[in-house]
Amino acid sequence: MSNLKYDVIVVGAGPAGLAAATVLAKAGVKVIVIERGRFAGSKNVMGGVFYSDCMKGIIDDFPGKAPVERHIIDQRIWLLDNNSFVGFNHKNELFNKKPYNCHTVFRAKFDNWFAKQAADAGALIITRTLAKEAIIENNRIVGITTGRPDGDIKADCVIIADGVNSLLAKSLGFRKEIKRESVALAVKEVIGLDEKIINDRFNVKSGEGVTIEVTGSFFNGEAMAFIYTNKKSISLGVGMVVEDLVKNKINPNDLLESFKAHPSVAPLINGGETKEYLAHLIPEGGYKEMPKLIGNGVMVVGDAAMMVDAIHREGSNLAVTSGKLAAETYIEAAKAGDFSKKSLSLYEEKLKESFVMKDLKKYKGVPALLQHNKRLLQQYPKILNNAAFEILNVNGVSKHDKEKLLWKNMKQQIGVSNLIRDLFKLWRNVG
Amino acid sequence: MIDLIKKDPDISHYKDIWVFVEQTDGKAEHVSFELLTKARELASQRNCHVAAVSVGESVSHLAEDVFKYGAEKFYIIEDEVLKDYRTEPYRDAVSELVVKYKPEIFLIGATTQGRDLSGTVATVLRTGLTADTTKQDIDPETGFLWMTRPTFGGSLMATIFCPKHRPQMSTVRPGVFKAIPLDTQTNGEIIKEKIDFSEEDIVKKILKKVISSEGNVNLGFFDVIVSGGKGIGNKENFNMLRELADLLGGTWAGSRKAVELGYIPQTRQVGQTGQTVHPKLYIACGISGAIQHLVGMQTSEIIIAINTDKDAPIFNVSTYCIVEDALKFVPKLIEQLKSMQSIRRAL
Amino acid sequence: MHALVFIKQVPDASQVRVNYETGTLIREGVPAILNPFEVHAVEEAVKIRQKFGGKVTILTMGPPQAADALKECLSRGADKGYLLSDRIFAGSDTLATSYALYEGAKKIIELEGEVDFFFAGKQAIDGDTAQTGPGIATRFNVPLVTYLIKLDEINLEEKYVIATRLTEFGQETLKVPIPVFFTVEESLNTLSHSPLPWLIKAAQSKIEILSGENVDLDKNQCGLKNSPTIVKKAFTPEKKQRGATLTGTFDEVVNQAAEKVAPFLNDAL
Numbered sequence A: 001m002s003n004l005k006y007d008v009i010v011v012g013a014g015p016a017g018l019a020a021a022t023v024l025a026k027a028g029v030k031v032i033v034i035e036r037g038r039f040a041g042s043k044n045v046m047g048g049v050f051y052s053d054c055m056k057g058i059i060d061d062f063p064g065k066a067p068v069e070r071h072i073i074d075q076r077i078w079l080l081d082n083n084s085f086v087g088f089n090h091k092n093e094l095f096n097k098k099p100y101n102c103h104t105v106f107r108a109k110f111d112n113w114f115a116k117q118a119a120d121a122g123a124l125i126i127t128r129t130l131a132k133e134a135i136i137e138n139n140r141i142v143g144i145t146t147g148r149p150d151g152d153i154k155a156d157c158v159i160i161a162d163g164v165n166s167l168l169a170k171s172l173g174f175r176k177e178i179k180r181e182s183v184a185l186a187v188k189e190v191i192g193l194d195e196k197i198i199n200d201r202f203n204v205k206s207g208e209g210v211t212i213e214v215t216g217s218f219f220n221g222e223a224m225a226f227i228y229t230n231k232k233s234i235s236l237g238v239g240m241v242v243e244d245l246v247k248n249k250i251n252p253n254d255l256l257e258s259f260k261a262h263p264s265v266a267p268l269i270n271g272g273e274t275k276e277y278l279a280h281l282i283p284e285g286g287y288k289e290m291p292k293l294i295g296n297g298v299m300v301v302g303d304a305a306m307m308v309d310a311i312h313r314e315g316s317n318l319a320v321t322s323g324k325l326a327a328e329t330y331i332e333a334a335k336a337g338d339f340s341k342k343s344l345s346l347y348e349e350k351l352k353e354s355f356v357m358k359d360l361k362k363y364k365g366v367p368a369l370l371q372h373n374k375r376l377l378q379q380y381p382k383i384l385n386n387a388a389f390e391i392l393n394v395n396g397v398s399k400h401d402k403e404k405l406l407w408k409n410m411k412q413q414i415g416v417s418n419l420i421r422d423l424f425k426l427w428r429n430v431g
Numbered sequence B: 001m002i003d004l005i006k007k008d009p010d011i012s013h014y015k016d017i018w019v020f021v022e023q024t025d026g027k028a029e030h031v032s033f034e035l036l037t038k039a040r041e042l043a044s045q046r047n048c049h050v051a052a053v054s055v056g057e058s059v060s061h062l063a064e065d066v067f068k069y070g071a072e073k074f075y076i077i078e079d080e081v082l083k084d085y086r087t088e089p090y091r092d093a094v095s096e097l098v099v100k101y102k103p104e105i106f107l108i109g110a111t112t113q114g115r116d117l118s119g120t121v122a123t124v125l126r127t128g129l130t131a132d133t134t135k136q137d138i139d140p141e142t143g144f145l146w147m148t149r150p151t152f153g154g155s156l157m158a159t160i161f162c163p164k165h166r167p168q169m170s171t172v173r174p175g176v177f178k179a180i181p182l183d184t185q186t187n188g189e190i191i192k193e194k195i196d197f198s199e200e201d202i203v204k205k206i207l208k209k210v211i212s213s214e215g216n217v218n219l220g221f222f223d224v225i226v227s228g229g230k231g232i233g234n235k236e237n238f239n240m241l242r243e244l245a246d247l248l249g250g251t252w253a254g255s256r257k258a259v260e261l262g263y264i265p266q267t268r269q270v271g272q273t274g275q276t277v278h279p280k281l282y283i284a285c286g287i288s289g290a291i292q293h294l295v296g297m298q299t300s301e302i303i304i305a306i307n308t309d310k311d312a313p314i315f316n317v318s319t320y321c322i323v324e325d326a327l328k329f330v331p332k333l334i335e336q337l338k339s340m341q342s343i344r345r346a347l
Numbered sequence C: 001m002h003a004l005v006f007i008k009q010v011p012d013a014s015q016v017r018v019n020y021e022t023g024t025l026i027r028e029g030v031p032a033i034l035n036p037f038e039v040h041a042v043e044e045a046v047k048i049r050q051k052f053g054g055k056v057t058i059l060t061m062g063p064p065q066a067a068d069a070l071k072e073c074l075s076r077g078a079d080k081g082y083l084l085s086d087r088i089f090a091g092s093d094t095l096a097t098s099y100a101l102y103e104g105a106k107k108i109i110e111l112e113g114e115v116d117f118f119f120a121g122k123q124a125i126d127g128d129t130a131q132t133g134p135g136i137a138t139r140f141n142v143p144l145v146t147y148l149i150k151l152d153e154i155n156l157e158e159k160y161v162i163a164t165r166l167t168e169f170g171q172e173t174l175k176v177p178i179p180v181f182f183t184v185e186e187s188l189n190t191l192s193h194s195p196l197p198w199l200i201k202a203a204q205s206k207i208e209i210l211s212g213e214n215v216d217l218d219k220n221q222c223g224l225k226n227s228p229t230i231v232k233k234a235f236t237p238e239k240k241q242r243g244a245t246l247t248g249t250f251d252e253v254v255n256q257a258a259e260k261v262a263p264f265l266n267d268a269l
């Protein structure tokens, strides 16, 4: 039997696990992080916009030397139809003030950097090692087994941060197999382009970045897409709820290809060269799908706990924050030497007080709403695109007549009562 | 080891182009003649002579061939100790000749033996060595040798030269240049040197040599390679690839997946972590064409790929693309070739 | 028993893409890996240590990031890693590299004791030269065994090994006295799964940095300036075009294919 013993085992070196490990190590806690990838971030995927605020109290003076790409000053939303989009954007000089609100990042670089910070703080990062199961004694978790010889590790507390597929949370029965309607498959490409070309096409200076969130009838299903600017490349991807992919027999790669070929998208990436192709799951179930978060000697954080805000495409910041709160909880619990479920319930308290739970709760109805109401993502974007064209296309018909016509079409296609109901639901869930 | 004090530092004293004539059991390697042919072309640009150099237990009988391919001089050291290739005595013998006769350019075949030897000789001579070159030119202005070689597994080419050290050494992959004998037979001069070798001083002993037709081969030696991947399905199915290879006077090989699945030994793997090959004909059966595989074979002259997936990346480098099931296609192809062969023989 | 393994950190060549427009390599985002052949060299050295005791030391020359590759070796069971890192080595060709590594290795012998087995990979997947190993062996004037595929016997008392290497047409088995220098093939061994305590030890260990100052160097043999070979230019090879797809019925395609390969038909009986 192995005699490896630590205060805390963190499973998974993503943002959630590394935030927890850094906070713990800085407090002098003996912490070991187990990561299956070749290095932290080697297999991790994200759009990816990383929000700075959550790093407060974890890494001083973030971003400092962190490998970030561009800070975002211009955020756009597009409702996409086959040949067109209706969009609106918010660009603000205030976003050019330090500390920047958010940056695009490459997870392979970013997580690797974050892992080095955790290691410098004193955490032990072990890569190329799979965490397999929890070791349970007397109804409490006392450690984990790994896929290596002499690979058992003991600890007072295990923090589960192994991401959306969380083997460990599943094996503990904390959560069920994810439902196909609660998880989206995202495919993403990184397309290399000259820095200057990116600046020109997106109307920004070097260092400044743009995000475009896309949805709409073009996708023929409830897909979300994104286009983010990096220093010398563009990240672009499409995500769709797995249930819909299966039901409509959609190949996500085809979806991505048609997105890339869309007349509004193609010019942005024209001449670029695909450098990376990645696929990953995003938990979209939100609040309602959240698993049990604590047990005797265990806490679940980040994607493993389904903490993704599907509406704002936020995840990494929730992951970091939950990781930090779990670490703080451990530090409190260690004072009393009590790592029981009761003692760790402080983690749940902290989460409830933080934006994490507040946001997740606020939008808890959204995933289901989108899933069950085709109109929101299908018909409205179409009607809007149509309307914009009619209004802007000068063809001798008076504006007054045009508006009347549009309203008539809308009533025919959706019906007034549906329209009112949709608006109300949306207002209740998002507003 | 040779005493470097003896080496002349003045590069203007170095003349002529040398080719190392590699031999096994007294039989010369074909690549040596390819290099002699190339050396003739370089020598005419450089206005100098071509010489061959060989060491072994007995190599003087190679003179006829060596002269036929254009060498004007043949430097040799013969000694019992040199019977089989061993790095250290070969290194010392070859270095001795170079120090004494000062060639300006020294070409060696990039075979297993040539790579082993060239690295040590260049270190003894403290000169530059460019490995695995695929192109050689003389710079008309400076007279330097420009050596071009692939790096990063073939993704990038680099042209390299060696301005201040002599000889300018490079190894050349077999099959890169053609071997063409002279029209008229000319006689050259054989220059024999001696070194005081004694077997006691040579610490390395060869216990056993295995010539195998099965596992361990230098794939670079063959004009035709029939290669299989995961799509071949099992070890037995490789027999048809062997049969096709035999018919075409070539050999068989495969992808790393074929190795991992136990279809073929690792020694027959083509690619980044296997062997690099440039045959005249490469037939890829059931191989997807991962970049690690492509870098090992994409410079083949003709590539024929058979794959059920019309979008398989292997087709992007193929001369002829065949979208078929290899397991059905290859037996038919063999049948067809056999009937062509019997017709030819009948004629 | 003391084994010294020379390892190199290389860009994962499989992920390097070519920009055909500019004729350069896109190396951004390409992870650096431990050269695949050295993984097997380390494995073999550790296997020997497990059998006979002693230690395995690793040496690499490279930028500070190369420490990661050393750590990987430690997690595979090596005892200590040395990083030879100094600007003065930048741009070294193989002759200058083998010189620097030779001096580095001499320093290690001074610090860690005489070496019985030197190991290097058969070749590095970025440069593919296969010269560095033979170069170092020559400088030490120890017998060289390239393309090692099997260590048949090790006799530390009588100080010899029996080793099998690949040759052009097969393989040969050699008896060689210790110390000896090997360059290894991937087929030398199959990799084992390191126990977790090795990884933990590796993560906690410190890499020893050797700068040019720590090593007894002749500066006139170091770096780009003193490398005999010079890269005149680098360019990308022409992109291959997808060739013709043979079309028609199955039999027609067979016939076309047969025509294409017929010139190679073996006419000898």
Ligand SMILES: Cc1cc2nc3c(=O)[nH]c(=O)nc-3n(C[C@H](O)[C@H](O)[C@H](O)COP(=O)(O)OP(=O)(O)OC[C@H]3O[C@@H](n4cnc5c(N)ncnc54)[C@H](O)[C@@H]3O)c2cc1C
Pocket: A011, A012, A013, A014, A015, A016, A017, A034, A035, A036, A037, A040, A041, A043, A044, A045, A046, A047, A048, A049, A050, A051, A129, A130, A131, A132, A161, A162, A163, A164, A166, A167, A168, A186, A187, A188, A237, A239, A280, A281, A282, A301, A302, A303, A304, A307, A308, A313, A314, A315, A316, A317, A319
């Ligand atoms: C395409 C896409 C775009 C996104 N865009 C954004 C965005 O723009 N902004 C944003 O904030 N969020 C975004 N997200 C969400 C965000 O990526 C996640 O919420 C965040 O990464 C969660 O962090 P985590 O640490 O919980 O999990 P992960 O980042 O998934 O990390 C889990 C780690 O655990 C390791 N692991 C898993 N199983 C084991 C095991 N058994 N043993 C050992 N190690 C294991 C994994 O290798 C991994 O390193 C996006 C997600 C996707 C897929």
Ligand SMILES: Cc1cc2nc3c(=O)[nH]c(=O)nc-3n(C[C@H](O)[C@H](O)[C@H](O)COP(=O)(O)OP(=O)(O)OC[C@H]3O[C@@H](n4cnc5c(N)ncnc54)[C@H](O)[C@@H]3O)c2cc1C
Pocket: B228, B229, B230, B231, B232, B254, B255, B256, B257, B258, B269, B270, B271, B272, B273, B274, B275, B285, B286, B287, B288, B289, B290, B291, B292, B293, B296, B306, B307, B308, B309, B312, B324, B325, B326, B327, C014, C036
């Ligand atoms: C560091 C590293 C080094 C590597 N080095 C090498 C190397 O040196 N050499 C190498 O080859 N690989 C190497 N690889 C592995 C490489 O990435 C690929 O995994 C490998 O080449 C794939 O082998 P494959 O084409 O046989 O198998 P697959 O990729 O699985 O392809 C099988 C192909 O067969 C086709 N097929 C299936 N059935 C049939 C049929 N009946 N008829 C016709 N076609 C069929 C399929 O369409 C498919 O295209 C390396 C990988 C790494 C990470």
Ligand SMILES: Nc1ncnc2c1ncn2[C@@H]1O[C@H](COP(=O)(O)O)[C@@H](O)[C@H]1O
Pocket: C006, C007, C008, C035, C037, C038, C059, C060, C061, C062, C094, C097, C101, C119, C120, C121, C122, C123, C124, C125, C127, C128, C129, C130, C131, C132, C133
């Ligand atoms: N910078 C280096 N540091 C340590 N070892 C090296 C270095 N470069 C090459 N080697 C070793 O020499 C082998 C052959 O490299 P190369 O000659 O570049 O093909 C490699 O597989 C390594 O074992």
